Amino acid sequence: MNNFSIKIKDPVLSIRNLSVSYDKGKYAVDNVTADIKRNSVTAIMGPSGCGKSTLLRAINRMHELYENIETKGDIILNGNDISDMPTIKLRRMAGMVFQHPNPFPTMSIYDNVIAGYKLNGIRLKKKLRDEIVERSLTDVTLWDEVKDTLYKKGSFLSGGQQQRLCIARALAFNPEVILLDEPTSALDPVATSKIEDLLVKLKENYSILMVTHNMSQAARISDYSMFMYLGELVEYGKTKDMFTKPKDRRTEEYLTGKFG
Amino acid sequence: MSTIANKILTDNLKTRTLKNKAFKSLVVALSVITILPIILIIYKLIAKGIKQISFDFILKTPPDTFEAMTALTNGETIPGGIANGITGTLLMVILASVIAIPVGVVTGIYLYENPGKFLANLIRNVSDILQGVPSIVLGLIAYMWIVKPVTNGFSALAGSVSLSIMMLPMIVRSTEETLKMIPQTIKEAALALGVPYYKVIIRVLIPTSFSGLLTGILLGISRVLGETAPLMLTALGSTIINFNVSKPTSAIPLLIWEFYNDPNMVDLIWSSSLLLMAMVLTLNIMSKRIAARTK
Ligand SMILES: Nc1ncnc2c1ncn2[C@@H]1O[C@H](COP(=O)(O)OP(=O)(O)O)[C@@H](O)[C@H]1O
Ligand SMILES: [Mg+2]
Numbered sequence: 001m002n003n004f005s006i007k008i009k010d011p012v013l014s015i016r017n018l019s020v021s022y023d024k025g026k027y028a029v030d031n032v033t034a035d036i037k038r039n040s041v042t043a044i045m046g047p048s049g050c051g052k053s054t055l056l057r058a059i060n061r062m063h064e065l066y067e068n069i070e071t072k073g074d075i076i077l078n079g080n081d082i083s084d085m086p087t088i089k090l091r092r093m094a095g096m097v098f099q100h101p102n103p104f105p106t107m108s109i110y111d112n113v114i115a116g117y118k119l120n121g122i123r124l125k126k127k128l129r130d131e132i133v134e135r136s137l138t139d140v141t142l143w144d145e146v147k148d149t150l151y152k153k154g155s156f157l158s159g160g161q162q163q164r165l166c167i168a169r170a171l172a173f174n175p176e177v178i179l180l181d182e183p184t185s186a187l188d189p190v191a192t193s194k195i196e197d198l199l200v201k202l203k204e205n206y207s208i209l210m211v212t213h214n215m216s217q218a219a220r221i222s223d224y225s226m227f228m229y230l231g232e233l234v235e236y237g238k239t240k241d242m243f244t245k246p247k248d249r250r251t252e253e254y255l256t257g258k259f260g
Numbered sequence: 261m262s263t264i265a266n267k268i269l270t271d272n273l274k275t276r277t278l279k280n281k282a283f284k285s286l287v288v289a290l291s292v293i294t295i296l297p298i299i300l301i302i303y304k305l306i307a308k309g310i311k312q313i314s315f316d317f318i319l320k321t322p323p324d325t326f327e328a329m330t331a332l333t334n335g336e337t338i339p340g341g342i343a344n345g346i347t348g349t350l351l352m353v354i355l356a357s358v359i360a361i362p363v364g365v366v367t368g369i370y371l372y373e374n375p376g377k378f379l380a381n382l383i384r385n386v387s388d389i390l391q392g393v394p395s396i397v398l399g400l401i402a403y404m405w406i407v408k409p410v411t412n413g414f415s416a417l418a419g420s421v422s423l424s425i426m427m428l429p430m431i432v433r434s435t436e437e438t439l440k441m442i443p444q445t446i447k448e449a450a451l452a453l454g455v456p457y458y459k460v461i462i463r464v465l466i467p468t469s470f471s472g473l474l475t476g477i478l479l480g481i482s483r484v485l486g487e488t489a490p491l492m493l494t495a496l497g498s499t500i501i502n503f504n505v506s507k508p509t510s511a512i513p514l515l516i517w518e519f520y521n522d523p524n525m526v527d528l529i530w531s532s533s534l535l536l537m538a539m540v541l542t543l544n545i546m547s548k549r550i551a552a553r554t555k
Contacts, residue, residue, distance in 0.1 A: 091454035
């Protein structure tokens with residue numbers, strides 16, 4: 001049984017008894033149950049290979065790309081069961097940002113921001129498009145840096161700028177939740193701290209679920225933290241509580257650097 | 261350190277640098293031998309062929325052997341040109357591309373998408389084997405498939421089919437290889453935006469690998485541009501400009517072969533070869549530049 005009890009009212013996301021296996025009988029995510037709070041940053045921590053990415057990808061069903069994947073349990077996003085949603089709708093509601101910045105190399109900065117609309121063949125009036133681009137880039141504090149080079153390739157930007165562009169691309173869809181998988185692990189400290197500040201600001205309007213292998217990052221910016229180990233959700237609670245008085249021995253050992 | 265030891269060391273160093281230098285010179289000399297033939301070829305073609313090149317050469321068909329002989333005896337340049345060959349080559353290469361590009365690109369995408377599958381491995385191996393099949397055999401195949409049953413005689417279509425089979429393996433390979441170079445993360449970025457898989461291929465993967473695809477296609481074209489053997493069995497040749505795909509058609513390499521067999525026309529070999537060589541080089545340089553620009 002899980003070593004925690006945390007009540008979250010009106011969660012943006014409800015994960016119920018979620019198990020995911022790539023190979024039969026071996027669970028990468030093992031019976032995870034958790035509610036995610038709206039308008040806050042929730043961090044998922046744990047040693048490499050403990051199932052953080054798999055859990056995150058189950059939420060927008062990106063894990064279905066793998067052929068033999070098996071999923072049990074339910075995920076409810078804003079009251080809707082994600083398994084009943086068309087993928088396009090689900091992925092509009094749950095935007096994803098990856099470890100390595102991945103703007104589309106053939107597209108301009110402008111087109112990268114509205115790529116979700118463009119690639120899906122959703123036509124927007126020029127005025128609305130401009131608005132979405134400006135709002136999304138402003139939200140990620142990139143507008144002032146790129147407003148004069150909007151039609152240049154996104155791949156000319158620095159790594160940190162590219163990652164903010166990728167966050168803007170997710171924001172353009174006005175998602176309910178933003179899923180980030182170690183978004184700063186490929187970035188330098190300055191770019192990292194910019195993204196951290198950004199995430200704290202973004203939680204006013206969005207709910208953020210972020211995988212991080214960096215404990216101090218979780219401590220700095222998250223309101224809630226999960227600790228996973230071998231596919232299991234070992235501990236989940238307010239970040240402050242978890243870092244000051246962890247309930248589980250494994251959490252404590254991880255936080256004190258005994259493994260990981 | 262003792263002075264003796266020091267001396268041994270510096271001596272060693274001296275002989276070593278000497279050996280290094282000798283070796284480097286040898287490498288340079290051998291490398292020059294590699295580029296020597298191409299320099300000699302280009303020099304020879306320009307020296308012997310340039311005087312024949314003119315607007316007439318591009319716009320007119322070849323003279324008959326009597327006209328050529330008259331010009332020769334009067335010490336004039338041979339009249340006429342190779343317009344039938346130029347148009348025939350363009351017609352057949354374009355038609356071959358129209359056949360080979362879609363088939364090759366789609367096959368390449370299939371191989372990329374299903375790397376381990378039995379059918380994919382089979383296709384990949386067959387495609388490699390196809391690359392090694394002598395071009396005259398491909399001409400024979402096109403003769404059997406097209407000349408007899410379809411066009412009821414020698415035809416540009418049959419020529420194009422034999423050329424397209426030659427182009428196919430190169431396009432398949434280059435498509436698969438360029439797609440493989442696209443980072444998985446780009447694909448994931450599109451999928452995470454809810455873009456359906458087939459649209460990811462058409463609207464993200466192909467545009468991202470476009471220059472690689474183009475390079476492969478241009479190299480494929482330059483490869484078949486000078487092919488003669490398969491065309492002898494399929495397009496046959498023609499003294500007039502022909503745009504009818506079901507009729508016999510000339511091509512630049514076919515004309516070169518015909519000129520070679522007519523003592524009065526031998527001079528036209530050089531100018532025709534010069535033009536063909538210029539086309540092949542242009543395509544090669546273009547594909548190299550495209551490849552370089554995307555790195
Ligand atoms: N595509 C895959 N195929 C098979 N096993 C996988 C695949 N991806 C991840 N796994 C396995 O699932 C477990 C969890 O991986 P992952 O979710 O990537 O962990 P984390 O993100 O915490 O490092 C690991 O044991 C890993 O080896
Ligand atoms: Mg991971």
